[in-house]
Amino acid sequence: MSVISNGGGKQRTVLVTGIYLLDQENTIEHLVEQFNASSQWHVTQRWASLGEKSPSQMVKDVTIFNLKNGLPKYVLLNKLLANGSFENYDFIIISDDDIFLPLNFLDNYLDLVVKYGFVLAQPARTHNSYIDHHFVRQLAGIGARRTRFVEIGPLVSIHKDIFPAILPFDESSSMGWGYDFVWPCIIEKTGRRMGIIDAFPIDHSIRKPVKNYNYDDANRGMQDYLSNHAHLSKNEAFKILESYA
Amino acid sequence: MPKTTLPLAVIICTFNRAKYLKLVLESFNAQTVSKDLFEIIIVDDGSSDNTKEVVESFCYTRPIKYFYQKNSGLASAKNHGIYAAQGDILLFFDDDDVATPTLIEEHLKTHKKYPENYYAVLNYTTWEPKFTITPLMKFVTEIGCFLFSYPHIKHEAILDYTNFWGGRSSCKRSFLIEHGVFNPIFRFGCEDIELGYRLSKWGLKVVYNANAISYMIRSIALDDFCKRLIKQGRSQYYFSTMYDDPQVHEWCETIGAEEKWNKMEPVYEAKIRSARALEKIAEVKLTQGLGLDELTERLLYQAYRWVFRACKMKGIVETKRKILHNFSIS
Numbered sequence: 001m002s003v004i005s006n007g008g009g010k011q012r013t014v015l016v017t018g019i020y021l022l023d024q025e026n027t028i029e030h031l032v033e034q035f036n037a038s039s040q041w042h043v044t045q046r047w048a049s050l051g052e053k054s055p056s057q058m059v060k061d062v063t064i065f066n067l068k069n070g071l072p073k074y075v076l077l078n079k080l081l082a083n084g085s086f087e088n089y090d091f092i093i094i095s096d097d098d099i100f101l102p103l104n105f106l107d108n109y110l111d112l113v114v115k116y117g118f119v120l121a122q123p124a125r126t127h128n129s130y131i132d133h134h135f136v137r138q139l140a141g142i143g144a145r146r147t148r149f150v151e152i153g154p155l156v157s158i159h160k161d162i163f164p165a166i167l168p169f170d171e172s173s174s175m176g177w178g179y180d181f182v183w184p185c186i187i188e189k190t191g192r193r194m195g196i197i198d199a200f201p202i203d204h205s206i207r208k209p210v211k212n213y214n215y216d217d218a219n220r221g222m223q224d225y226l227s228n229h230a231h232l233s234k235n236e237a238f239k240i241l242e243s244y245a
Numbered sequence: 246m247p248k249t250t251l252p253l254a255v256i257i258c259t260f261n262r263a264k265y266l267k268l269v270l271e272s273f274n275a276q277t278v279s280k281d282l283f284e285i286i287i288v289d290d291g292s293s294d295n296t297k298e299v300v301e302s303f304c305y306t307r308p309i310k311y312f313y314q315k316n317s318g319l320a321s322a323k324n325h326g327i328y329a330a331q332g333d334i335l336l337f338f339d340d341d342d343v344a345t346p347t348l349i350e351e352h353l354k355t356h357k358k359y360p361e362n363y364y365a366v367l368n369y370t371t372w373e374p375k376f377t378i379t380p381l382m383k384f385v386t387e388i389g390c391f392l393f394s395y396p397h398i399k400h401e402a403i404l405d406y407t408n409f410w411g412g413r414s415s416c417k418r419s420f421l422i423e424h425g426v427f428n429p430i431f432r433f434g435c436e437d438i439e440l441g442y443r444l445s446k447w448g449l450k451v452v453y454n455a456n457a458i459s460y461m462i463r464s465i466a467l468d469d470f471c472k473r474l475i476k477q478g479r480s481q482y483y484f485s486t487m488y489d490d491p492q493v494h495e496w497c498e499t500i501g502a503e504e505k506w507n508k509m510e511p512v513y514e515a516k517i518r519s520a521r522a523l524e525k526i527a528e529v530k531l532t533q534g535l536g537l538d539e540l541t542e543r544l545l546y547q548a549y550r551w552v553f554r555a556c557k558m559k560g561i562v563e564t565k566r567k568i569l570h571n572f573s574i575s
Binding site: 141235238 | 290291312317322329418419429
């Protein structure tokens with residue numbers, strides 16, 4: 001199993017970044033609190049908010065900017081990443097604002113990500129979650145699996161060894177659709193590993209996806225993006241290469 | 246970089262059946278098609294016997310992909326196998342069956358004839374020819390149709406989802422990837438038909454190939470079969486609650502189950518004792534070379550039929566009551 005570089009005894013650092021919608025049901029308070037609760041990682045949170053309402057002080061303290069009108073998600077994420085450096089973090093976590101994390105999520109999740117050497121990873125989703133791809137639903141009986149697919153959201157972790165390969169995000173698919181079928185081609189070329197952590201699934205059930213943007217535009221963007229990049233089909237991507245009980 | 250795809254993957258999910266697995270794997274080493282054309286995937290659903298060692302002992306004869314998971318049930322294990330497979334076609338195969346030499350050849354032949362994504366193939370299963378067929382074995386397959394049962398099916402018939410039988414069906418992997426995999430709520434039973442039901446909305450058809458043959462190499466006993474049917478009843482209850490479809494409820498036998506079980510419950514234990522006693526009589530007659538007379542056979546089959554229906558009702562109703570009880574106290 002190839003090992004990902006793990007800080008070599010220095011303090012391990014994580015940048016958590018994402019966008020939260022002030023005027024929609026969200027779990028941002030829970031997320032900020034959970035990410036701050038890590039005891040094994042030095043966590044920096046860098047969020048952007050969309051909308052009018054005012055969040056709590058705890059959330060405001062980690063909000064870099066607010067927009068009254070939206071921009072495409074990955075354009076915004078690139079702005080967040082550009083706001084201060086990101087290259088020196090061990091991991092970047094991109095998080096949506098409508099998920100529930102299990103207790104001690106960050107420490108437990110990254111423990112397994114590091115153990116299995118996943119430069120790109122996601123937690124599996126609980127069975128009650130909204131799901132676009134059944135492949136990411138928690139697979140019972142195992143703790144993690146090495147795969148050819150990691151979904152772009154609602155939470156994904158990126159290790160610094162592949163920052164140059166996939167960051168900043170390609171804005172030709174500004175909602176990120178299609179990244180998850182292109183990334184495996186990029187990562188496998190480097191001989192790296194990607195996978196899904198089943199042991200600590202996240203709950204994505206409070207807000208139906210694709211509610212807040214135009215499905216047709218995002219789909220068109222994805223088709224254009226895929227036609228210009230080497231990518232896997234679903235049948236090729238939804239593969240377990242190894243599993244770990 | 247992962248290998249390119251193969252024509253077929255055999256997915257065998259297993260739990261504490263190491264003593265049969267050797268014969269199962271030997272049968273796949275004796276196929277008429279080249280070993281290069283198919284892979285074998287074993288998903289060990291948390292066995293505590295020497296399953297892993299048996300698999301390892303075969304790895305010198307051909308590559309076998311072995312995946313272990315903590316015991317999570319048949320549906321989860323099958324999904325594990327689906328995602329691990331390189332094969333374009335997936336053959337779900339039981340861990341207590343053996344393949345005849347042309348099994349894979351016949352599955353591939355039918356898929357070639359019916360290449361559309363939505364076609365699955367059902368093979369014929371019968372008892373291992375060396376077995377002495379007991380009255381129970383004959384009843385559950387040919388008379389009562391509680392296990393693999395084919396009297397009503399013709400070769401190359403195009404069948405519906407209720408014939409998408411796990412352990413003896415193959416389908417196109419891409420069809421599952423596109424439209425769905427097994428529901429992990431089903432630890433045993435119904436996982437195949439429930440998935441078949443969902444896939445039927447996307448056009449699933451099942452082609453029966455009577456020339457694709459497998460043999461069951463594990464004999465059955467009355468009490469074990471009763472336990473199996475109770476588990477089956479449990480799964481049938483779960484299945485029936487998922488869809489507001491009268492056809493599903495009819496297949497799941499849940500209509501009027503409560504009333505039926507209320508009548509059956511008071512005499513359930515006595516009926517099982519009676520079935521055991523009749524079995525004993527039949528066994529004595531057969532071992533004495535007297536043959537099974539019509540009366541004994543009829544009474545025995547009546548007993549089996551009653552007991553097995555009761556077991557399913559028990560599974561259905563006890564599961565329903567448990568869920569409602571848990572719901573009321575939460």
